Amino acid sequence: MRGGVPLVGVSVRYKEFPQVGVTTDIDGKFSIKEMKEGKTLVFSYIGMKNVEHLLKGATHLFIKIKMESATSELDQVVVTGYTQTTFKKMTGSVGIISADQLKDQTQPTVDALMQGKIAGVAVSAISGQPGSTQKIRIRGTNTITGDGEPLWVIDGVPIQSGSTDMPTSTEIKSGQFDDLFMNGVAGINPSDIESITILKDASAAAIYGSRAAGGVIVVTTKKGKSGKAQINYSGNVSVTLPPQRNYSLMNSQEKLAYEQGLWDEFSAPGFEAGTNDYPIVGVVGIIRAGKGKFAGWSKEQQDAYIEELGKTNTDWYDELFRNSVSTTHNLSINGGGDKYTYYTSLAYTRNAGLLKNNDYDRYNLTTNLSMHPSKKVKIDFGASMSYQYSKSPALNSLDPFQYAYFANPYESPYNEDGSYRADETYYALGEYNNKKTSSKIIPDCGFNVLREMYETSSRTKNIKTMVRAGIDYSIINHLRFVGLASYTYSTNRLKEIYGKNTKAALDNRLSIDNNTNKEYASILQRNVDNESYMIRGHFAYDDSFGDHSVSLIAGAELRGSKSDGLYSKRYGYDEITGNAITPLPDDPTGVGYEKLKAYLAAIDGSNGETWSEQRFASFYASADYYYKNKYVLNASFRTDGSSNFGSGEQFNPNWAAGAAWNASEEDFMASLKPVLNRLTLRIATGFTGNINRSVSPQMIISYYDDYRNISNNIYHIGKVVSPPNPNLHWEKTQDVKVALDFGMFNDRLTGIVEGYYRKSKDVVTSVQVLSSTGFTQQKYNTANIDNTGIEATLSGTPVKTKDFNLSLSANIAYNKNKVTKYKASYSSMGYNNLWEGYPVDAIYSGRYTGIDPETGLYTYQLRPDAEIHTATDLNKPDNYRYYLGTSEAPVTGGFNVTAKYKGIRLSVNGTFATGAKNFEYIKSPTSATTVSGNGIFNYTEREQVFQNDLFAHHLNVPKAAADRWTPTNTDGTYPRVWNPFGEAYGFGYYNPMDKEITYGAFLTNLSYARIKSIIIGYTLPKKWISNLALSDVDFSLSLNNFFTFTGYSGMDPETPGATYPISRSVMFSVNVGF
């Protein structure tokens, strides 16, 4: 037994006659024949040091053997979800994050915790919003149109991503439904995690089948330990600081002066000449042109008002964002007796967002129970419940980060009397220039961002319950049956309310009211119930014959998921009573039959139901063979059948095979043992067949939500979404890897170096087809993608004394992604096109070479092979296009330094990603397209980059814009600004104007290295606390994201652009064990 727990499957044999041996049963008991005095029994077990026991005296007596764990990393247990094995017996590539590594970490969700921890696992934030999910790529991207996300497995149960059917009604805007909690990992309490195992290659993950194409993340939750009940409390408080604003935008005076400059140059001549086609830009333009409330003002009145505006200087970042305080509390109890162990935890997390009025709360209850009622049976039972609640403003199309950037600084949020002050410029450009749309875009009382934030709300509640039961039954000596069943039920409720005076309410009116002036509040509700189940069983056979041992498993799995939802949008909502008074059509006397029909259709479209169901059946098997702990052979197979609609090939094959050689166990290596204590070489290959769910070889008709109603005969209307295409088949990935795993100086220095090559064949891409087929694009198996990479992890403990311990570890991964086969149907590279010989995320654009002092335009390097015969050849994009890099970082990694001195510990964690590039341009929401058309504003000179567009300067701009190029300031650092409807310069004839090329000026390198956390912790000495009946008291302080080293100039290189950034936070935690 180990730690008082009986061990199953310990090999017991005579040292003298190794051929005679037995294994222990479920209670750890054994009986062996020919017990004779003087013989020695050898007890061996994976992960334990061998124990030798000399038999003395009476042989019929019980002997009790206590085994100790072996310290070697090779014996670390690897949980694959189907079986439990050790590093020594693995042929696949795995990475393990233990509970220790997760300690003190501040991230509230599991996925964020993994960043920088494991080589080859690239985790990047998509947004800094609380509760949002991360993008995870394991060893590069191997699909183009499919899903590259890894599969999450919690205690053996794969999380079935709820492919929830979204309503497609015209009354519901796309992206309106928050899918915040639809992702399964968000509800897991990180404190309950015992370990995270990442299966990186086909050899390790093949048993999970085709869903494992993106890798598998196996999460094991904490189980109880036998002994007296242990109670543990941990809690923390953290403060998140607002994003450091370093965009360097203009202040009021600067912006007003800038607007005056634009007015003088572009508008004043036309205005003075009395024409009506001069541009009106910025509040200065509106005032000078005498529009709106400024009609008839004298020059003095105008100047006075502008001066007054200059005194207001609103920092919109301060208005919209805050220092947020978040907290977590965790209480757990665990213990057990002879035949059972238990673990229960209660947790509460509150995560306040940076954005005002944005909060996230989570409650968790987790229970794990293990029992072994008889010597043949072991039962595991787990139940967990989580409740998540999120509150935020329902801003729909308005992005607060964009607003904070662009809102003019001379606007202010409140009037003197404290009421909301309308923003006079944000949505006003179209109103004063050409007013081409008659539909209302802002409410009568004007637009105010804070009103939007406080008078709209989006509340999401999610309750998720999961129960799981597993059985391990020994049928006969070497044969066991292992079964696992789970059922998950979750309900997600969303309620969005748009208050009457908000723009959100205006945008959410009945579609047929779009051209009216009516204003009314509305409410959108959506309830979705998801349920999923999984049941699986396999037979496991373990046996050994002398130096040979085998273990085999074979089984089947069924799983399914189902989602049912209702949505309803009600108009004229009254928050006090919860009733809705649907507003009547504008002219009640003249409502004809057609109008009535349109009205009813809009109301019908506001309510509806959604559902979806998926089912899978799988068969799997694996076989392992070991010889003398030196050689390991492993093979696994799986086939998955799915309810994938319209696919004839319901079952697809996946297999993997691998070999490992524990070279250090060889006799000839024995002399090296003191230095090189272990050395393992692993080679594995695998094959994955992936069904791309976005395509189907069979003809599928999809119904519209609308009907054809002809003299009260109602007909369905449909569309062929998938034409018959018998040539579609699986995407296949072949994978080969070699790994060298070593330990030196008794594992004081350990490392793994791995190289891999993954070839994905027949990847489905969109292909242009002849219009005569009736389609312009179709999806086909066309491309091959290679991912080649190398990963290295090195950890060392240079100092290890009684009081002081220093450990270092670092990992780095390099992945090269390349499209090796793709017949492009276009003649030149688009900037997000697939092109043979380049990575999937390649960037093709122009090489920026500075501002031309002659014209004030951006210039780009001509290709050396460009053929220039006429002046217009100078505008051809093909003459400028270069491959400029990739948007997915090829090099990623992380590092950790931990030092412990007595009770004090210091830990520094970092992560880095280099080589990623992307276009960084924060484009103004206003532009010439807002006002063009209608015969007055016709383009005469289109912009090269958005900065050229006079109308893009209506809202706030960076300080740099003040140094714009003008004929008198020819060395300006900001490109020329012009009126696209004014003078024609003919730039387009001899300059590259194509966006694909001109975006090149905005290319930024997103490489960074970041100290994710610096943690200082202190554990109180035992002697201080033993009197208080406490077993453990621990404090820590952590500083997160305080240092980022990057050449990037925006807010955050991980989440570039004007979006929800990742920001600094300080956290204090306490941990008390009773």
Added chain:
Amino acid sequence: MKNKLFISIYYGLMILLTSCNNYLDVKPKGKIIPETAEDFSTIIHYWLDQIEKGKDDVIIPNPEETTTLEMFADDLNATLANNFSYTSIYAGSAINKNQTPYKTLYSVIKDCNMIIGNMDDTESDLGRTLLGTAWSIRSICYYNLMQRYCEPYQPETAQETLGLPLVDDFDMEAKPARANLKETAEFIEKGFRNALSYNVSNEDFIFTSSVTKAYLARFFFWTQNWSNAITYAKEVLEEYPMLEADEYVEAINQKQTKTHNVIIRSFTMDDDIGIMNYSTAQADIKSRPVDRNLVELFAATDNDVRRRCNFDSKRIVNKIITTKLRSEELCLIIAEAYAHLNQETDALSYLNQLRSKRITQDYVAYTIDNLPDVFQQNIKTDATGAPLTKLMSAILCERRKELFVEGDRWFELKRNGRPEFWVTAKGKKFITEKYLYTFPIPKADIRLFPGLLIQNPGYIE
């Protein structure tokens, strides 16, 4: 005990394996793999719905498409336009835009082919109606393609003239090149005849036998098969009598009604997008005054009701723009076809039938002796290339007046010699050259498989 367990597990697995296929058979929301005629009918109902709601751009296009065609033709004068906003100054400014209908028309053809080729039910009433409708719509689409993307039909040279890629059956991999124009015409005719064999009478499916016959008349007229054009036009004309003068005046301002002379029309039901297309059409048509030449043509007949209700004193159009096929056109087809067959009496008889319904006072029937002189206009030769006779000129002028702003003039110019004419705008001269009458095949298709599709003459990269 152990054996029992084994046996039960064994049987469990067996049941599991055999029930796997049923287990995996899950039907998603709102999606079907079509089997029955009703399943297939949904894709036809989609297009019928588009036509009714004025959202279809290509089969029986919405009013906006009609306005677009009028912008290319010469009845409205671009030189005098008050603005151009989104409209094309002349056909040459719409070279990119004119490639789009090609894709959309083939997308409709694909849907028809899916029904024709994949539907097993060919016996039930619904199945037969659906097949008839699909054949009819498919041929109408090919006819529309031929009118736009092929040169005008000349029986003598049709075999050497470029036709269309003819897709008979849906095949994702097919790479059809352009057939010749003669094969194209035969292909279209065969389709119409197939449609007629199903004798569609269900009005819910819009494309009844009468509609098919009316289109057959248009088709034979375009391909200069005069006697067949007469046969089919006559048959439908009997069913759909022409409007009398007073009915005509009333009907001209009706937005959505289908009067007794209308065989098929678009936009019969209210719809957001339909109304938008409709209003744009009405607004755009008013941006250009009527050309002097047409004003002079109307001036010659003072008692013609069409003179007053087509445009106002400022030469701004006040006829409501709609898209339809009406029996007056069939009457004109018969008259012209007889004229080409040198049956002048019959030609005059049909020409007079229409005139008598439009001239309210002092109506004098045309005889071969009292026909006015050839009216001077852009069209100088008739469809066969012969110089205009008095009779032919009278028929063409009658057609020009009757079908004013109904999207007909552009194809009349094309059919009758493709005359070149020019307008000025924004200080530049825009010439509608001969090649512009034939729209370009989408550039993307030409580039996709070099050498497979031949672009129409005049369009070079």
